[in-house]
Amino acid sequence: MRKSLIPLLIAVLVVYSAQQLLTPVLAPLSRELTLTETQLGLVITVAATALTIASPLWGHALHKIGLRLVLLSGLGLATAGLTGFAVVAALGLDDTMPTPLVFALMLITRSIVFGAGVAALPVAALAVAGTATTTEAERTRATGLVGAAQGLSMVLGPAGGGALAAVSLMLPLYLAPVLCLLLSLWVLVTVRPPAASAPATRSGPRLRPWDARLWPLLVIGFFLYLSLGLVQVIIGFFVADRLHLGPQETAGAVGIALFTAGVVLVAVQGAAVPALGWPVLRLLRVGTPVAIAAFALLSVSHSLWLIAAAFALLALGLGLAVPGFTAAPSLVAEPAQQGSISGLVNATIGATFIVGPLLGTALYEIDPAVPILTALGAVTAALVLAWVSPAARRTQAATVAVAPGTPAEP
Secondary structure (H helix, E strand, C coil): CCHHHHHHHHHHHHHHHHHHCCHHHHHHHHHHCCCCHHHHHHHHHHHHHHHHHHHHHHHHHHHHHCHHHHHHHHHHHHHHHHHHHHHHHHHHHCCCCCHHHHHHHHHHHHHHHHHHHHCHHHHHHHHHHHHCCCCHHHHHHHHHHHHHHHHHHHHHHHHHHHHHHCCCCCHHHHHHHHHHHHHHHHHHHHCCCCCCCCCCCCCCCCCCCCCCCCHHHHHHHHHHHHHHHHHHCCHHHHHHHHHCCCHHHHHHHHHHHHHHHHHHHHHHHHHHHHHHCCCHHHHHHHHHHHHHHHHHHHHCCCCHHHHHHHHHHHHHHHHHHHHHHHHCHHHHCCHHHHHHHHHHHHHHHHHHHHHHHHHHHHHHHHCCCHHHHHHHHHHHHHHHHHHHCHHHHHHHHCCCCCCCCCCCCC
């Protein structure tokens, strides 16, 4: 693993930890602001839309303006979005601003500005993972480490957010933009700009998501992340209603469940996947059945320890399957196309959170079990594709001979 990936892993860890600080407080905060479950789902959905649209643009920008400017631009937008969100929430809680205006400004700050900015981080990290590896095993290990950084943020962020929420629901909202600002300063100092004499990197032939080599793999990833998106946004409501908890108790309980999942995810993606050295198809075929079992357990859980166990099992299943998905599309791309591939992969992930949160909250209003059962169906569809899709089967014979490259070299 090349040292060029390390700054990207740190950046992903910090910015996603800042985002995850808000997870335990979103549901109770929305109720304090008199927003409905569907309105909260719309906030997440619009953010995912911004991320989906921005991701391919960031992938293209890596070839045009380089890693350093992409990171600084993305972090600047993320910091501005989280700062605006904190201000809007504070004004809403003080009754200084009417609820409709609060909701509209949340869509602008937390959804559009932050969503577009945060997209730059995983796109850059996956591009470096693609250009700094030369075999399928190395590629899978590198993308697994990117996932592990995101998983570790699920440990640090919700735990920190839950602890801060015990004092005040607003404390996580104040800390999140500060972390992004400090990360921006660190990137400014530590990530080197390209040498003035370095030749511009050509982006190579543009890849389209409907390419026959790509679309089945992207659909598998879509179903995997859709299953997560369906339950992630309703977990606060699910815990509050199943366990009959108040706002601050809900934040603490959600923090415990997500902390447990994060620990498992970090262990799987950071240690187990690199140690196993499995090919991408095996990771997909083993991980998805475990995720199916997790959703089945969650649907019948009526205690905090069972909910936490279900999320731990889900982290195990997705922790195996997701590195398979993120590595598989990069195996069909040339070195100069890794920025484009990373943009498509991140856009696929973002697209699931356009559909998932809004659909999950709408289904939750019908019955709390419906979004969980829908998630079970989505991950089952991913498993079927992993077994029957010719594109997925072709990854068994994939060989990677990628010259360590440059579109995102720090």
